[in-house]
Amino acid sequence: MKRISVIIPSYNHAPYIEACLDSVYFQDYPDLEMIIVDDCSTDGSGAIIRDWVDNLDRAVTSHAVRYDEANDAILRREHRRYERGRKVVYMQNPENRGSTATYNRGFRAATGEYCAFVVSDDICHPQMFSTLAGPLDADEADFTYADLFIVDDAMRILREFRLPDYDFEKCFCDWYLCGVATLYRRSLHERFGYYDETAMADDHECYLRFAMNGARFSHVAKTLYSARTHDHRQVGLHGSARFEALLEHSKALCLKARQWREGR
Template identity: 25%
Template sequence: MKERQEGLVSVVIPCYNAASFIVDCLDGLKSQKYKKMEVILVNDASTDNTSKIVEDWLENTKPPFPVIICNLPVNTGFAGALTIGYFMSSGEYIAVNDADDISHPLRFEKQVDFLLNNPDYDLVGSNYQVFYDGNLESLGKVADWLKYGESIRKCYEAGGHCVCHGTILFRGKVFDLLGGPTRRIVGAEDYEFIVKFLNAKLKIENLKEILYYYRKHEQQRSKTFYGGDKSG
C-alpha cells in the first residue's frame, strides 16, 4: 500500500486543450488558503499550446507548491487522465479541479476540515456557481441539483446524480483500495465513481457553501453529454 503524506492535498487536473483556461485554474490554486498541497496536471495529449502556457506560468509565478506535469503521448480520455493523476498522487487527500474551472480560496481548507472533523466520511463535494467565459465577475446561477446528508445516497439509489465531480475531495486511501473511474461508460465516469464509494458503504457529503466556480463556454466537455449543464 502506498504511504501517503499526512495532510497533503494532491490536486489532479485532467487537461485537454485548455490553453484558454489553465492560467485561471492555476491562479485559483495558488490563492488557496490551505498551503499543504501538490498539483498534478495530466496533459492528455493536447493539440494546442497548453504545455507552453503552463511552463510560462510556472516560470513567472513560481507557486509555493510543487506542480507535477505528466504529458501523455496519446489521448486516454477523461477517466484515463484522472486515474493516471490519482496514481501519481502522494497526498492523504486527493482533489479534482477541472482545467476550465476555478476553486474558491477556502475550498481545500473547508473540505479538509470537514473530513478531519468527520472521520466516518470519505468524500466531500461542495456547491458551486456558474460564471461565463472570461469574466468571473459575471456570476450566474448557483447549483440547485445537489443534495445533502442522507439524501445523497437515496438519490443514487434511485439512479440520480447529485455530486459535482469537479468539487470532490476524498481520502487517498480509498483510491488505493477501489481504483479510479471507469473507462467503460463515456460521459458517466463521474457518476460511476461516486456509486463506487456508495457501494463500498462509504459516506459522502456536499458542503452547502459555494467553493467552486464552473465556467460556461463553447468547448466544455459537459456540452457533449449534458447540453452544457454541470452534471458531473
C-alpha cells in the same frame, strides 16, 4: 496536516488554464500538491502550462507600502508572485488518451492522503480545500462535496447550484447530485478502484461505487467552486453528442442505484 493532491487534467483550455492553476495554487490550505496532466492539447495549452510552471520561481509583483512626502513618491515593495512553496508536477500524455485515463494517471502519481480533480477551465474559490477537509480531518466522512456557481466565459454567475445534504436516494437514485467541488480520501481508490475508463459518466460511476461500498459522504453547504458552461464551444464533454451519451450513462447509473437500494 494531511496533504491534499489536486489533479488538473488539461485538454484544449488555453484561454482558461492559467486562471484555473492560480485558483488552486492560491488556496489557503498549506500542504497542497498540484499534478497537472495535459492530454496532448492542440491549442497551445502545453506551452502555457510550461510557462506557468517556469514562472513559479521567477514571477514578481509589487504593492504600494509608503508615501515618501519629501520626494513626492509612492514607494513600492517587490515580492515573488508565487511564494507558497507548492509541490507542482507537470506531465504530458505521450498520446491523446481521453479525460478519464488522464485523471487516473494523475491520481496514480498522487502522494496526498486526500485528493480531488479540478477541470482545467473551472475556478476553485480560495477556501475550498480547507473547508472540505474539515469533515475528513474530524473523521466524520470519507468524501465531501460543496455547492457551486455555474459561470459563463466572462465569469458572470448564471446560477448557484445548491446540492442536497447527503442521502443515497437523493444523490444517486433521484439523480447524480454530488457536484464537482469534491474532496475525498485517496484510500478510496486503493480500496475500490480508479475511474472506469470505459464509462462516459466517469465521476458518477466512481462515486456511486464508493457509496455502494460504504464510503461516508458529507455535504458542506457553502459555495466553493465555479464551473464554466460553454454554450458556444464544442470541446470534450461540451460536444453535444458526447454530452448526450454522458446523460444516457447517468440514467443507467440511477437505475443501478435504485436496484441496489431495493435489493438491500
